Amino acid sequence: MKSVNEQVIRKIKLRYLHFIDVICETQSLVAAAAKLNLTPAALSKSCLEIERILDVQLFVRSHQGMKPTQICSLIVESSRAIGHELDKLIKTVNEYKQAELGTLNIGMQAMGLERRVMQGIAEIRRKEKGRNIRITHRERNVLIDMLNRRELDIIFIDSFQIDRHSLIEFVPMLRAGCVAISHEGVRSMRDIVDQWELYRKDLWILPQKGIAMRDRFDAVLYARDLEQPLETIEYNSYSGLLELFLNCNGWGIIPSYALPLATEYIDVATSYETMEEMQLESGLAWLGGLPQKKYVEEAIKVFSSDMSGSPPVFDKSFVAPRFR
Numbered sequence: 001m002k003s004v005n006e007q008v009i010r011k012i013k014l015r016y017l018h019f020i021d022v023i024c025e026t027q028s029l030v031a032a033a034a035k036l037n038l039t040p041a042a043l044s045k046s047c048l049e050i051e052r053i054l055d056v057q058l059f060v061r062s063h064q065g066m067k068p069t070q071i072c073s074l075i076v077e078s079s080r081a082i083g084h085e086l087d088k089l090i091k092t093v094n095e096y097k098q099a100e101l102g103t104l105n106i107g108m109q110a111m112g113l114e115r116r117v118m119q120g121i122a123e124i125r126r127k128e129k130g131r132n133i134r135i136t137h138r139e140r141n142v143l144i145d146m147l148n149r150r151e152l153d154i155i156f157i158d159s160f161q162i163d164r165h166s167l168i169e170f171v172p173m174l175r176a177g178c179v180a181i182s183h184e185g186v187r188s189m190r191d192i193v194d195q196w197e198l199y200r201k202d203l204w205i206l207p208q209k210g211i212a213m214r215d216r217f218d219a220v221l222y223a224r225d226l227e228q229p230l231e232t233i234e235y236n237s238y239s240g241l242l243e244l245f246l247n248c249n250g251w252g253i254i255p256s257y258a259l260p261l262a263t264e265y266i267d268v269a270t271s272y273e274t275m276e277e278m279q280l281e282s283g284l285a286w287l288g289g290l291p292q293k294k295y296v297e298e299a300i301k302v303f304s305s306d307m308s309g310s311p312p313v314f315d316k317s318f319v320a321p322r323f324r
Helices: 004-011 014-026 029-036 040-054 070-100 114-127 140-148 189-194 212-223 241-247 256-262 294-304
Strands: 059-062 065-068 103-108 132-137 154-158 168-176 178-182 185-188 203-207 231-235 251-255 271-273 280-287 317-319
Touching: 014 029, 014 040, 014 065, 014 070, 029 040, 029 065, 065 070, 103 114, 103 140, 103 294, 114 132, 114 294, 140 154, 140 280, 154 212, 154 294, 168 256, 168 294, 178 189, 178 256, 185 189, 185 271, 189 212, 203 212, 203 241, 212 251, 212 280, 231 241, 251 256, 280 294
Parallel strands: 103 132, 103 154, 203 231, 203 251
Antiparallel strands: 059 065, 154 280, 168 280, 178 185, 178 251, 271 317
C-alpha cells in the first residue's frame, strides 16, 4: 500500500507548481490567467485542486486579489528549486542526445587503406543511419595534433614514430615495402641508398614532409649522413600523380601495392628486396585511456575488425602482380 507522501507526489502535476508560482508573483487570478494563456475559471479550478491534494490553503482570496500564505511561499521556493533541477536534467539529456547524434570525425593520411576505410564507413552507416561523418585529409603530423586536441575522433596514419605519443593507441591494418620507380625502371630502396651519390643528382618526385613515406625516407638519409636530393617536386595529394611521373623524368617512391599500376609503362620484376626502415605500416589510431563517445567506440570496433581478410604483410620481399 502506498504511503500518503507517495499518493500526493503521484497526484501533483508539474504545471500546478508553475501555476502557483505565477499567481504568487502576480497576486491576481486574472493577471496570472492572462500570463498563462488560461481562463480565470480554469486557473481557479487548478488552484483549488492542488490545495485539495496538499490539504493546505495557499492563498487568501479577497476582492483585492490572491495573497499567498506562508506555506505557499515555501512551496513556491521549493518548486523553483525543482524547476532548476529539471532544467539541469533537460540540459544533460540534450547534451547526451547531441553527443550520441554527433558527427564522427575521421582523419585520413594512409595510402592503401582507402577502400577498407570506405567499407568501414559504409558499415557504420548501415548500423547507424542517422550518423553524420566527416573525413579530413591532412598531413600526418597535423592529424595527430588534431586528434590530441580532440578535433578528430579517429585517424588513419602510418605508425612511423607513433611510440612518441604515449596517449595514442594504434592498430595496424596494412604493411608494405617501398621501391623507387622512374622511366628507367624499378629499384629497391637499398640499391638507391647504396648508390645515393649517383641517384641524388636526379630529379625526385616525393611526398611533402609530414607524409609517412617521406618522413621514413628522410630518416633513412639522416641516419646515414646522406644529403637531400638536389632537385625535387613535392606533392601532398595523389591526384594527378601518375601523369606527373609519366611527364617528368624523375624518381619517386611508391609502396608495393601500387606497382601493378606501373606494369603498363615499365618492366616490373616478380619481387624486390625491401628495406626494413622503409616498411610502411598504416592503421587506425585514437586516444587511448580516455573516455570515448559510444559511437566512436563502435567505429573503432568496426575499423579494428577484419573487414576484408588479413592485410598483406611484407617482410623481406614482396611479390609484384602483373596485369598485362
